[in-house]
Amino acid sequence: MEAATAVPAVDVVARAPAAVVAAREVTRRYGEGDTAVDALRGVTLDIEQGKLTAVMGPSGSGKSTLMHILAALDKPTSGSVWIAGNDLGKLNDTETTKLRREHIGFVFQFFNLLPMLTAEENVVLPLTIAGEKPEREWREELLKKVGLQDRRSHRPAELSGGQQQRVAIARALVSKPTVVFADEPTGNLDSKTSGEILDLMRDSVDSLGQTTVMVTHDARAAAIADRILFLADGLIVRDMPRSDPGAVIAAMEELTQG
């Protein structure tokens, strides 16, 4: 629970950064000409291994765009992103697929479970896709951790929102990825369920050492993070260590007013 002190290092040299996830001068422009919108205007960051990093910001701050670019779902207009030493801009489609399999887990706001598969099948899907056989113990441990041992053969439609998100978290963890990206993981849940999901995410960092990046606009969610990055107008404007929800809200208010 050490306060993160890593101030954005402006190490723009071509040499690969040491951090598991790193961004250098990332910009993203949507559209062209007069109607062009700059969602990101030069973001540089390093994500620490084994920590939970939250990215916060008001609507339109560019936090979702940043996350999509970090997770190799989208490409930056300029700048570069590294995951586990791989420069994403230099990977072709096949290499990107390989990178997703080995290094990235993803938790979606709307769960994105496959409706025809059971909870258990959804959990092991990344391994199935990669053509690997999940170890039985690891699978059981995961199901136990997310509390779905009794519901393993239920289909998503038979599960509550919270249960579905737990399946999704287990799915993100199953391949022991370098980093898990969570995109507003509590955005579609009530506050009680949100609390459970946040506990689960915190636990996965603490007990498994899972590096996690979470985008949220919920101060309570951000408060479980080891480090909180604040985005406004496409730039990182503040880098906070672990804080309580009150401090996060204050920081946000300061931002929106400033």
Place this chain on the structure above:
Amino acid sequence: MVTVALKGLAGRKVRALLTAIAIVLGVAMISGTYILTDTINNGFNTIVVNSYKNADVVISGEAAFKNTNGNGVETPTFPQDVLSEVKALPDVAAAAGSVTSDNVKLIGKDGKVVDTGGAPSLGFSVDPREQQFNPTKLTAGSWPSGGDQVAIDKATASREGFAVGDTIELQTVGPQRSFHISGIAELTGVGSIGGATFALFDLPTAQRVFAKPGQLDVIRIQSKTGVSTAKLVSEIKPLLPPTAAVRDANAQVKEDKKEFDIAFLQYILLAFAGISLFVGAFVIANTLAITIAQRMREFATLRTLGASRRQVLWSVVIEAFVIGLLGSVIGLFLGLGLAKLLNKLFVTFGIDLPQGQTVFATRTVIVSLVVGTVVTLVASIRPARRATRVPPIAAVREGSVLPVSRFARYGPVTALGILAAAIVLVALGTLASGIATGPRLLLLGVGVLLLFFGVSMNAARVVRPLAAVLGAPARSIGGAPGILARDNATRNPARTASTASALMIGLALVTFVAIFSAGTFKSFEGAVDQLFIADYAITATNTFTPIDAAAGKALVGKPGVSDVTPIRAGSSRFLGSDHNLTAVEPNIATGVRLDWKAGNTSVPRRLGNNSFFTDNDFAKSHHLHVGSVVNLEFPSGKHADVRLLGIYEKPNGGSPFGEATISTALFDKYIPRPRDEMVLINTLRRREGADARRVQSELHQADQEGHQPALRAACVVGDRQPGRDHQHARPDDLRAYA
């Protein structure tokens, strides 16, 4: 990944099933066609195999050539002495000779010929002492014996109400005759012989009735034990005249089966199946494309979880494979029902084919499943490739659009190119002259196929302007829903266009058949009126089986009849291939008006025994001119040289004449039992004001007097419409089928 695809499909059972239906119909038509034609073939096969039971070796008449696409060839006979020589051979255990005919018409109790629906009216001799060779068995009465006895087939007997002891009228060669029914018989082991009828006689009676005195058509021979068929065949060969051949029974079965060629039926039905599959493929491609658009989020999620493009491609292809296989299996079994339905349809058209046990061949299963599945797979390729272009970001963002393919920018050019190529091919196929029929059809076929693709590829560009025009009333009448409807049509022009394409093909097919049948009907109608100028035509009841030449001969000189002019139908081999040979009397001009390109109306009068005339197409393609000498070979193997005397312009509606037309005098000299395709008649009374009914009744009366047997076997077609009924029957059948 396979599991994922299959589970996904299982989750959308109803949709999968509905998609599969698109392929079901086409596959059902393939399997139905095969089942029907196999079953019919098997029926023929059983009949043929049965007719040579217990025979090791068979001697049969052998024509010098066949003419399978035209008038056919009557197999020559051989002298009966061959039988005694064969019987004298030490290796022969038993031998029996018989004569056959496909022209023994049974007259029902109503005085009309029993309609066989195009099937043959068979007659053959049976020898009660040689039961081992007899393909029939008695169900009542006794075997016919003596000049006035006949046994008839059970189906006809029960249909027409004949029993043992009754009298029945028969018409073969020469005048109609009465026989006593001595027995009722059936072919052993054959359920139905279709519409065919048969009559059995003892050998001398059959020879007399079939006009084959002292002749035989077939000898069935059983060898002594231990004698190989090959040895027997080689012993018999030297005894035979040139018009006969000896084969082992299996080879004879194969030879006889060639007569029952229903390949044309199979091709027509398979062509319909092909079109149906083509439409089905369009529907499937379209449905899959829509499904994939709806499942973009799912594919994108799979991509974020590490699925490669190839895996996404495979998941769609596997889905299509299962749908195709499912549809094919359903279609395969639906084909069983379809085969029965098609057979019923044929029976109502008067084409009654023999039936036995339904044949469900391995080939039917394999072809149906493979074709159905492969067509579905091919249809899935484009949608599957689209699925691979779904970007991973679509998993988190609503309303993502597919990035355009690398080749997309060539799309408009390709689409226009295909359309242009199609138009060129179709134009060449229809308008260009000097192309043979085969390449012309190929041009048209490929052209039309490309045209479908070209139109459907370009259709997307027409959707917006078209919707703007067609959608205008929707806005003023339908209000907001109308506008929504119009906007839905234009939202995804490609989808609207491809949905419309399936409809386009269906409509094109219906239009084609309608135009084809109406067009052929119209052109025939006009052409037939121009061509035939006689008052009446006598044809067989079914209008295409040739009738015995005695019919026309009997009419000459009858009161009220001014002109009788027959058109004989036969076959001949000349200029290297088999052709239809026709023959006319000097007075043919009283019945048929021909447009002479070389020579004049005197040509038929001057034919004599050494000339012929032909049409301009044939003359041109074989470089014939007046004076050219052609050597005709007749089925008996005899030859005659004839000189070209005249060339007429081939009429539009089809010609009643074969590739060569000679005089009846020459024809009858070389063809033993001559037959006419039609006899044209003019009456005296007609010009004096007597109405058609009066003349007709006079013709009927002449028939009643008993001297014109063939009239009873023939139908008199109405005033000034000779032949027309005959030709327009076919397009109507086609239209009903479509």
